[in-house]
Amino acid sequence: MGILDGLNDKQYEAAAHVDGPQLIIAGAGSGKTRVLTHRIAYLIDACDVNPYNIMAITFTNKAAGEMRERVDRMGCFGAESVWVMTFHSTCVRILRRYIDRIGYDTNFTIYDSDDSKSLMKAVFKKLKIDPKFLKEASVLREIGRAKDELLGPTEYEEKYMADFSKRQYVECYKEYQTQLRNNNALDFDDLIRMTVYLFKDCPDVLDSYQERFKYIMVDEYQDTNTAQFELVRLLASKYRNLCVVGDDDQSIYKFRGANIMNILNFEKVYTDAKVVKLEQNYRSTPAILNAANAVIQNNKGRKDKALWTDREEEELVKIKKFPTGLDEAREVVAEMCKRNSKGIAPFGDNAILYRTNAQSRVFEEQLVREGVPYKLVGGVNFYARKEVKDLLAYLKAIDNAKHDLQVKRIINVPKRGIGDTTVQKVQDFADDNRMDFYEALTLAEQIPGLNKAAAKLVNFTEMISHFRETLREKGIAATFKELLADTAYEEEIIQADEENSEDRLQNINELFSKVVAFEEENPEGTLSEFLEETALVSDLDSLDENVSAVTLMTIHSAKGLEFPSVYLVGMEDGVFPSYMTINSESEEDLEEERRLAYVAITRAQDRLQISYATSRMIRGETQYNPKSRFLREIPAKYCEGETGAGDDYTAAKTSTYLGTATRSKAMDELHANPYALKPGFVPKKRQGLYGNKSVSQSKPVTFQTGAALAVGEKPAYEEGDRVRHIKFGEGTVFSIVKGPRDYQVTVDFDQAGRKIMYAAFAKLQKI
DNA sequence: CGTACTAGTCTTTTT
DNA sequence: GACTAGTACG
Numbered sequence: 001m002g003i004l005d006g007l008n009d010k011q012y013e014a015a016a017h018v019d020g021p022q023l024i025i026a027g028a029g030s031g032k033t034r035v036l037t038h039r040i041a042y043l044i045d046a047c048d049v050n051p052y053n054i055m056a057i058t059f060t061n062k063a064a065g066e067m068r069e070r071v072d073r074m075g076c077f078g079a080e081s082v083w084v085m086t087f088h089s090t091c092v093r094i095l096r097r098y099i100d101r102i103g104y105d106t107n108f109t110i111y112d113s114d115d116s117k118s119l120m121k122a123v124f125k126k127l128k129i130d131p132k133f134l135k136e137a138s139v140l141r142e143i144g145r146a147k148d149e150l151l152g153p154t155e156y157e158e159k160y161m162a163d164f165s166k167r168q169y170v171e172c173y174k175e176y177q178t179q180l181r182n183n184n185a186l187d188f189d190d191l192i193r194m195t196v197y198l199f200k201d202c203p204d205v206l207d208s209y210q211e212r213f214k215y216i217m218v219d220e221y222q223d224t225n226t227a228q229f230e231l232v233r234l235l236a237s238k239y240r241n242l243c244v245v246g247d248d249d250q251s252i253y254k255f256r257g258a259n260i261m262n263i264l265n266f267e268k269v270y271t272d273a274k275v276v277k278l279e280q281n282y283r284s285t286p287a288i289l290n291a292a293n294a295v296i297q298n299n300k301g302r303k304d305k306a307l308w309t310d311r312e313e314e315e316l317v318k319i320k321k322f323p324t325g326l327d328e329a330r331e332v333v334a335e336m337c338k339r340n341s342k343g344i345a346p347f348g349d350n351a352i353l354y355r356t357n358a359q360s361r362v363f364e365e366q367l368v369r370e371g372v373p374y375k376l377v378g379g380v381n382f383y384a385r386k387e388v389k390d391l392l393a394y395l396k397a398i399d400n401a402k403h404d405l406q407v408k409r410i411i412n413v414p415k416r417g418i419g420d421t422t423v424q425k426v427q428d429f430a431d432d433n434r435m436d437f438y439e440a441l442t443l444a445e446q447i448p449g450l451n452k453a454a455a456k457l458v459n460f461t462e463m464i465s466h467f468r469e470t471l472r473e474k475g476i477a478a479t480f481k482e483l484l485a486d487t488a489y490e491e492e493i494i495q496a497d498e499e500n501s502e503d504r505l506q507n508i509n510e511l512f513s514k515v516v517a518f519e520e521e522n523p524e525g526t527l528s529e530f531l532e533e534t535a536l537v538s539d540l541d542s543l544d545e546n547v548s549a550v551t552l553m554t555i556h557s558a559k560g561l562e563f564p565s566v567y568l569v570g571m572e573d574g575v576f577p578s579y580m581t582i583n584s585e586s587e588e589d590l591e592e593e594r595r596l597a598y599v600a601i602t603r604a605q606d607r608l609q610i611s612y613a614t615s616r617m618i619r620g621e622t623q624y625n626p627k628s629r630f631l632r633e634i635p636a637k638y639c640e641g642e643t644g645a646g647d648d649y650t651a652a653k654t655s656t657y658l659g660t661a662t663r664s665k666a667m668d669e670l671h672a673n674p675y676a677l678k679p680g681f682v683p684k685k686r687q688g689l690y691g692n693k694s695v696s697q698s699k700p701v702t703f704q705t706g707a708a709l710a711v712g713e714k715p716a717y718e719e720g721d722r723v724r725h726i727k728f729g730e731g732t733v734f735s736i737v738k739g740p741r742d743y744q745v746t747v748d749f750d751q752a753g754r755k756i757m758y759a760a761f762a763k764l765q766k767i
Numbered sequence: 768c769g770t771a772c773t774a775g776t777c778t779t780t781t782t
Numbered sequence: 783g784a785c786t787a788g789t790a791c792g
Contacts, residue, residue, distance in 0.1 A: 059782060060782065061782090086782075131787095132775095135776095188781095188782070223782090252780075253781080253782085255781085256782075355779070356778060356779055356780075357779090357780085358777090358778060358779095378780095378781090381781090412768095415768090415769075417768065418768090421768085453768095536782080539781095554779085554781095555780080556779085556780045556781070557780090577779095578778085578779050578780085596780080618783095619777075619778070620783040620784085621783090
C-alpha cells in the first residue's frame with residue numbers, strides 16, 4: 001500500500017500504529033508533521049476510519065492551518081471533515097454549544113489580556129487594594145497559574161487557606177471570577193478550564209465527544225499544561241486511541257504553565273503506550289546539528305536521544321564577536337545585503353532570532369536604513385493595537401450591548417465630552433437598578449445629576465442603534481464604513497498628526513480588508529462570527545512565507561519554523577540566558593533556557609551565525625556582558641571565527657554610559673521628518689569606551705523619501721507610475737481615488753503586496 | 768472635561 | 783529609553 005511510501009522506518013512505524021496510546025518523540029526537523037498527516041491518511045484509507053472521527057489538536061492557528069492544508073493535500077476521501085484545530089478554538093466550539101449546562105450563557109464573550117487587566121483594575125478598586133502594594137499583573141499571573149492547574153477560586157482558597165500571604169490573591173481571584181461571570185465573560189485560561197468542568201459535570205456531553213473523537217492526535221505535546229492534559233485525557237479515556245507527538249528538548253513554555261512531566265511521564269500514565277523516537281533530522285547540516293546536540297546534552301532531566309543526519313557537511317557554524325550591539329546589527333544586515341546582491345541568498349532566506357522582543361529595534365533601524373524588506377513578528381499583536389481595538393470595541397458594542405467593557409472603551413472615543421464622572425454616575429445608576437451599563441445609557445434622561453451630559457449619552461446610544469440598523473440592512477463591511485465616516489475616527493488620527501499616524505491609518509485599512517474578506521468568504525456570516533475569529537489569533541498567524549523578506553522574531557515564536565540562514569544574535573550571559581534565569585539559582589530555569597538555545601540552533605538549515613557584543617544598550621544603560629555560557633558549550637570543531645572561552649570581559653558589571661550617547665534614531669526620524677535621511681546621510685558617530693571601527697563606514701541609504709503633502713493635496717504621481725515607499729519599497733500605483741479628506745492611493749508593492757494609503761501620509765516618491 | 772506634564776514601570780518568553 | 787497611568791491645572 002502506497003500511503004506510507006517514502007517514510008523512513010521509524011516514521012513508518014509511528015504512522016502505522018493505529019489502536020491504543022502512542023508517544024512519538026520527534027526531534028527537531030525529524031518530519032513529525034509528515035508522520036501525523038500520513039497517519040491520518042492511513043487511518044482513513046487503510047483502516048476505514050471515518051474522517052469525522054479523527055481529531056488533531058495544535059497550539060497555534062498557524063500550525064493548525066498548515067496541518068489542515070497538508071491533510072487536504074493527501075487527497076483522502078472526506079479529509080475535510082477531520083477536525084484540525086487549536087486547543088482554544090476547540091474549546092470555544094464546544095462551549096458555544098454546551099456552556100449553558102454549567103450556568104453560562106452560550107453567547108459568552110472572550111476577554112483578551114487587556115480586558116483582563118482592566119477588569120482586575122476594577123477589582124482592585126472595589127476591594128480597595130493599593131496597586132502600589134500589589135500588582136495587577138502579578139495577581140493575574142497567579143490566577144492564570146491556578147487556572148492552568150484547574151484550581152477554581154474555591155479550590156484555590158482551600159489549597160492556600162493556611163497561607164496568610166495568599167490572602168489577597170484569594171480575595172482578588174474570587175472577585176475577579178464573580179465579575180467575569182456577571183459579564184458573561186471567559187478569559188483565555190477559562191476556555192480550557194470550563195471545558196474540563198463541563199466534561200466532568202455532564203457525562204452525556206463528554207460521551208458524545210468521545211464518540212465523535214475516536215482517534216485523537218496532539219501536536220507539541222511537551223507544551224501542554226495540566227488543564228490541557230486533563231482535557232485530552234478525558235476525551236481519550238473511552239477509546240484510548242491517543243497519539244501524542246512532542247519533543248521534551250523543545251519544551252519552552254513553562255512560564256505559561258506547560259508541564260514537561262506530561263510528556264516525560266506519558267509512559268507511566270499509559271503503561272501500554274507504544275513509544276517511537278524519530279531521530280533522523282532532515283533539516284540541518286552536521287555542524288549545526290552537532291552544535292545543537294552538544295548544547296542540549298548539558299541538560300539532565302531529558303529523554304535520551306541524539307539527532308543525526310546524512311547530509312553533507314557544508315559550512316561550519318559562524319561565531320562573531322562585536323564591540324557593541326549596534327555594530328552587531330550593522331554587520332548582520334550588511335552580510336545579508338552582500339549575500340543577496342551576490343545572488344547567494346535572497347532576503348527571504350534569512351531570519352534574525354533573539355531572546356526578547358526589545359532586541360528587534362536596532363535591527364529594524366538598520367534594515368530600514370539599508371532599504372531591506374523585513375517582516376517583524378511579535379511585539380504588539382495586530383488585534384491588540386489601540387486603533388484596531390477601538391474599532392473592534394465599536395463592532396462588539398454594535399453586536400451585543402452587554403459588552404460593558406467595550407461600550408465604556410469607546411463611549412468617549414473619539415472625544416465627545418463624556419468623562420469619567422459621567423460614566424461613573426451611569427454605572428452607579430445601573431448597579432442600583434440591576435441593569436446593564438448600556439441599558440442605563442438609554443435611560444440617561446432619568447439619571448439624576450447628569451445635566452448636559454445626558455444629551456450626549458442619548459446621541460451616543462442613537463448612533464449605536466443606527467449602526468445596528470445598518471448592520472441588519474447592509475452587512476458588516478457597510479457598517480464598518482459608516483462607523484468610520486460617522487465617528488470621524490480617522491480624522492482624529494490625522495489631526496493628532498503623530499509620527500505613527502500613517503501606520504495607524506494603515507492598520508485601520510487592514511482591519512477593513514479583513515472585514516471585507518470575511519464577508520466575501522462567508523456570505524452568511526454574522527458579526528459575532530467575525531469577532532470570534534479575531535479573538536484567538538496571534539501575530540505569528542499572519543506570517544506570510546511567500547514574501548521574500550528578512551524575518552525578525554523571538555526564539556519562542558520561531559519554534560516549528562525553519563530558515564536556510566539563521567542569525568542568532570545577542571548571545572551574552574544576561575541577555576541569553578536572561579538575567580532572571582542566571583540569578584534564579586534554579587537549575588530547572590536554566591535548563592528551560594538551554595532548551596530555548598537548542599530550539600534556536602535547530603531552526604537553521606544550511607547556515608548559522610551566532611553573535612555577541614562586548615557592550616550593549618539595554619533599557620537606556622550600557623551593559624558589559626560576557627559571552628553566553630551556551631555558546632561556550634559548543635565545541636570549537638563545529639565552529640569558525642571567534643571560539644573558545646574567556647577571551648572577553650568576564651566581570652558582568654553594569655555601568656551607565658557616559659557622554660551623550662547618540663542612539664541611532666533612523667526609525668524615528670524617518671517617521672517624523674521625510675527629509676531626515678537624505679542619500680549620503682551619515683549618522684553621528686558614537687564615541688564609546690571602545691573604539692568603534694565600523695561607525696564611519698555607514699553607507700548612504702539606498703532610497704530617497706518623497707516630500708510630505710498637505711492633506712488633500714493632489715499627489716505628483718499618477719496611476720501606473722512606479723513609486724517608492726519608506727517601508728514597502730518599490731511598487732506600481734494601482735489607483736488614486738479622491739476621498740472625503742484626502743487622496744487614497746492604492747499601490748501594488750513588489751515585496752509587500754497591495755496597500756491602500758492616504759497620500760498625505762504615504763510620502764510616496766515617483767521614480 | 769480636556770490637556771500637559773510627571774512619575775513609575777518595564778523586559779523573558781505568549782496561546 | 784519608551785510607554786503608560788496618574789495628577790494638577792485651565
